[in-house]
Amino acid sequence: MNASDVAEQVHASNWLDHAIRAGLVAYGLVHLLVAWLALQLAFGEKADSASNSGALQLLAEQPLGEVLVWLVAGGMFLLVLWRLLEFAFGYPEVSDKAKRWRKRATSLGKAVIYGAIGWSAVKTATGDASKGGTDSTTAKLMQLSGGQLIVGAVGLAIIAYGISLVVRGWTEKFREHLDAQGQLGQEGSAYVLLGKVGYIAKGIAIGIVGGLFCYAAITHKAKKSGGLDQALQTVLEQPFGPVLLTAIAVGIAAYGLFCFARAKHLSR
Known part of the structure; x- marks a missing residue:
């Protein structure tokens, strides 16, 4: 069995479902924190940047914050894995080749977005947030x-x-x-x-x-x-x-x- 066969099996596995769920919970948490920062901005309170990086910084300041930020980073990279596998092996049920590759390209784009958030989380956890x-x-x-x-x-x-x-x-x-x-x-x-x-x-x-x-x-x-x-x-x-x-x-x-x-x- 070659590497491609292994990757395709992982893409179809129940294990990946659990990994995706963990990643989606992390993604949802980031959005809730961004929403909180945006509400603070709306009500005129001085707040951190109402962005993904600002949300991660806010999370890092909480009790066990560094651990939570690392968990978010892990969740994001699990989503990256999912989207990359989807890019490589996804949408076999779509008969139109052009449409299938459009969907796969969308998956690749989402992998980049998740990867950027994950990388931002790593930099926040290590105290190296971008200036x-x-x-x-x-x-x-x-x-x-x-x-x-x-x-x-x-x-x-x-x-x-x-x-x-x-x-x-x-x-x-x-x-x-x-x-x-x-x-x-x-x-x-x-x-x-x-x-x-x-x-x-x-x-x-x-x-x-x-x-x-x-x-x-x-x-x-x-x-x-x-x-x-x-x-x-x-x-x-x-x-x-x-x-x-x-x-x-x-x-x-x-x-x-x-x-x-x-x-x-x-x-x-």
Whole structure:
């Protein structure tokens, strides 16, 4: 039996289901912490950065925080393993080859997202959290030949991802992530509502991040770009900003709770 056969067996194993559940719980926890930080921002309280890294830093400051951050890192890397196996062996039931590879490419993209959070967790746990930030990364891209186009393309890709989350939430396509039992009765209705609100709110927040990248590309000002924390700050600065930011924070919390529901009623 070669390495490919072993990897394919792991992808189909019950063990991987348990690993995915652990990772989804960690992912949900990160979203709940981001939502808490966003609520603090909405109510005018000085808080850590309302982002994944800020959430991990907040977690690290709690009792047994370093252990919890390491557990989050482990959970994220388990999700990376799942998505990489999905990229290599997933979706055999999809007959359309182009559609199958689009799905596999999406899995690869999600592996990158989970990996970034996992790496941020490792750096937080080891006391080596990055001081650079999104704007410094954007500034480096701006210095490249065609840098503005690259940053603009990144922004458009982020916007497209945000829109896809909104569409997935609105059409309730996320139901495919829950088994049949997880969609039945009042409990199932609550899970679906959490998913709907969560996906739409998260999609809006990510879309704003993409908009900031596009604005930075147009104005050639790297500091105009930013991550989730700057996107939420931008929401706060709008008319009725605290109300809008509170709604988004509640939505992000709903997404976190949906991750817990998905872990309980996993369907893949």
